[in-house]
Amino acid sequence: MEQSKKMVNRFVARRHLLLAVGVGVLSAGCAKNAPQDIFQPEGKNARLIDGIQRELFYISAVVGLIVFAAVGYAVWKFKDRGQEIPEQTHGNPKLEILLTILPAIILAVVAVPSVAAVFELDKKDNDCVINVTGQQWWWEYDYVQGSTCGGVEITKSIVTTSELVIPADTDVLLRITSRDVIHSYWIPRLNGKRDAVPGRLHTLRMQADQPGIYTGQCTEFCGLSHARMRQAAVALTTADFQTWVTNQTADYVAPAAGSLAAVGEGTFQAQCSKCHQINDLFTADGTPVLAAPDLYVVSGAAPNLSKLMTRTAIAGWTFDLISAECRDKLWNAAPEDFGALYLKGVTPECFDEATLRTWLRNSPAMKPMYADPAKLAATGGKTRGMPNLNLTEDQIDELVAYLTERK
């Protein structure tokens, strides 16, 4: 009796535990603050995918319930209670035909909206075309010179990193490729994912209903820091996008003579410009400073830092350049206020200087990269990612002062 009671208690305890796990799993799916939630689409492409998956879910749920109910009924009804084994029969043509035709009809019904959505997503009548190039472990965007993007003329080439800035409510076509291994571009709230494959050009359409920031993540394992290869799409009103383009194409502003930033310009030329480009930068004798990442980096590219302080994060959009408070304010800004806030860039009051300093001090310590000089024989000395430059604290001060003005 005592033994039986113990067993019952153990069974009840296990059932409670299972119930608690089930509730936990279910409630995890109800997170509100989930910027990469595919069930909260913010553009027509993502909405189309969301519509399809919801339709499919409901149909699958009904089919699943019928199947589970039938199985449950059979298990309960025909449970072994010591009765005689009934007569065994084989083959029931009517039932078999029904069970073949019924799924075929369901699949045919499901196929209609699915195939239509595939063609709809593949439309290519666009108001803007942007090249997207992946490499270990960040994304580069360049805007097609001589084209218009949402009605805004791109008179001069723009190349930027990690934050894809687009006009809101505009059909933008991304032409996606890769410089090294296969990556995958995904902004869940704006569209599905698309692989970035070296030597191939894959297209993906983006459209955001309203201004805001939409985050994403590389979704194809691409090496050591795959988990730290993040990205965002920033949608602005047409007027704000015009302002952004104007700023991005504006001429280089040299730091004031004698300032710490001016010293930093020299430090940048000596330490960083082998890989990183700052447009229209010249040496003291008037020679243009031209980065040659093809000589030092496996992918042949490094982020362009001309307008570093117009972006909110660095290192593959992994580390914020702005404080947590400012980031929350920006991310949660109302659509009508978002543009003005974003276009301010990294303001002195928001600047997370400590992060930039830590990055400059030893970047591989923050984000794992193949950059140890002793282990680069296989790549002919070229790194995957940024190496530790062993900068002195003075050099870091100078560089921070210089880079802070790149806006």
Add this chain to the structure above:
Amino acid sequence: MFTTGSKLFFGATALSVAGAIVFAITTGGPTGLMGTIGLLSLASIFGFLGGINYFNSDGNVPAMQQGVQFTASAAQPPVGSSMWPLVSAVGIGGLVVGAVSKPVVFKVSVVVVLVATIEWMVQGWSERASADGGYNAGVRKRIAHPLEFPIVGTLGLGVVVYAFSRIMLTVSKEATPWIFLVIGTIIAVGAFMFTGKRKISRSTLLGVCTIGAVALLGAGVASAVQGQRTIKEHETTVDSALCLEGGIEAEIDDHGSQDVSAKSNVIANIFLESNNDLNARIAGFTDPEDNFSTITVPRSTDVRIRFHNESNSPQRLTARLGTFGEESEVVMCTTAINPGKEAILTLLIPKTNAASSTPMELQVPGVEGQTIAIVVP
């Protein structure tokens, strides 16, 4: 005294140790270390298995029963002749010949020795598994067939594919679809006829398959001996003098863009119009009126452009990809193509425009004043 099973494993242990020593001495370095560790691990496994077998007297006689290991079925001499010692000897001979002649002979011999050893082992074991010959044959099938069938099947399929590919590469390009059609039809009709019969004798089926296999193998060997037909390589670039000065090759290649994969991946289409205007239509902009005089190309990654010759004469597209430092200008081009034809050009530009002392642009030799600027941000 060693039991039969333990002798095998102890022999394999000794062979693995000897192999490890030879490998360590002849190879050296990290590869040598890894190989030696692998072979020593193998030796320890064989030694362990040998010990187990010895301890259990091969598992088929009580360990404490003295002398029974010499009277048990496992200890009986082989029941029949075996071809595997002969095959092993041929394989070992091949190893020696291959070591001093061609690597392929060596590799094939390694496979022959491995196959012969495994088959020999399985045969030796199965023939003495019990005193019942029928049971022994059954256990051999159970052990060996899961290995033999997939391997023999794969080899057979490989021979068929290889022989067929030799035939198709030897006959003319025009004849290949017809041959494919005829052979396919014969197989389909034959299969249809066979399935229509209620009963078919084993010898008939075997005869038909043998005739088919011999015919295919014979034709394959004959084709391989004759060698494949001349297959033209489609050039997409030629020497820089021809790129800059123009001119037409002795034989125009109008199939330079037949690669479907390449055609589906172009970043821009370049049109030489009938009035000799040069226009770029950028992938993504679908309005036919969207003609560009500039294309933007990401650096350090392969991008493809497709040249359409809509003019009235054979033309080529030349890409001038800049001059960097003391090096000479980088130039590449398509072959000349006839009017109405297309050609693909693949560009890989590692540096920006600013790094070049000469403009990066696309042009058609002989067509003045028409260029498409290449922007590499």
